Amino acid sequence: MSNTHLEPAELIQAAENLVPLLREKAREAEIARKPLDEVIDAIREARLFSLMVPKCYGGHEADLDTFFEVSLTLSRADASMGWLVSFYLEHAFWFCGFPEEFQKEVFANQSYVLAPATLNIGGGKAKEVDGGYRVSGRWQWGTGIIHADWVLVGAMVASEDGSMAPLFFAMPREEVDAIDTWHVAGMCSTGSYDIEVNDVFVPKSRTVSMFDLTNATSASQIHNGPLYRTPLIPILGFASALSMLGAAQGALEEYQSQTKAKIAANQARAGGTIKDEGKPSVVAEAALTIDAAELILRDVLRDVMEQRDAASPETRGSWITRMAHAIFMCRRAVQDIVSVTGASGSRLESPIQRALRDISTGSNHVLFDREARYADYGRTLLDQPIQSMMV
Incomplete structure (x- = not known):
């Protein structure tokens, strides 16, 4: 290559x-x-x-x-x-x-x-031994495990003073097991099986502090580019949110294509009469909602690239809340599009139906917990400290 x-x-x-x-x-x-x-x-x-x-x-x-x-x-x-x-x-x-x-x-x-990674540090346990750690556990949502080269998992580790610290561990794919639990309503083709680790030794050179990783502290000490000064959580947020925006835009595009074909067919049969297909006002509102969601995400993108690791926790929290809000907008828009698609929109092979399944599942990512995100954003508006650590 x-x-x-x-x-x-x-x-x-x-x-x-x-x-x-x-x-x-x-x-x-x-x-x-x-x-x-x-x-x-x-x-x-x-x-x-x-x-x-x-x-x-x-x-x-x-x-x-x-x-x-x-x-x-x-x-x-x-x-x-x-x-x-x-x-x-x-x-x-x-x-x-x-x-x-x-x-x-x-x-x-x-x-x-190619590697799955999980922020769920409660899924396993790690014990420090000579030269590294012994890691065991089982983690859900292993997106990427099917074609993986490496696997990244997190766990709490006891320090010498008795305090607990979150670490991430990297291990070759052949040292872990993939458990097929992926029977879901949406995002089916991600193949996000569970990841099981049974007493695997991980050298210290293959570990990193969760805080150093999420705050880009360690990456920025090694690499000079601005990308490597970017906190991890906003990047994860974009990875999730853009898929949901894409689902909504894809559903709208498919609806337009299908409906234009129906209109053309009706015109040919009825001598130029245009049949009102699919409640245009409903679709117009959905399209405007999707456009607004994209503008929110692009505004967050600009803000992240300007501030990167200099942003306060409150600002980082607002980034994720705005992403979450954009996702919820997209989800409602897709639901509205499906509502005017007709019976064909219920067919499993329909791209519009698949978009609904995917966005209904993907929007439930833990990063976009609606109540937690909105509550923290409300606290920020009132000059109160946020509570989420996932920023």
């Missing part, structure tokens, strides 16, 4: 080139309940998996604005695949916060890494 990095416009075009394949294979992958080898190989060939990897490792070192466009482009075609690829990309970003010795090991033979 060439080590020549691609420019942002080339990466975005590569994503556009993949759209027909993702659309064609979306239903097949949903039925399979996992990503298809053919699709993953095509994305690999397009060299998108190296998007956030530093140039010193052969990556493209593209910033958040390119990540935004690539993720959204893929998600319009298939929200599940957009979600999976976005998570692969931002999980590669996680590796940039691990010790440099380990990073060189990971990227020694290829300019990307």
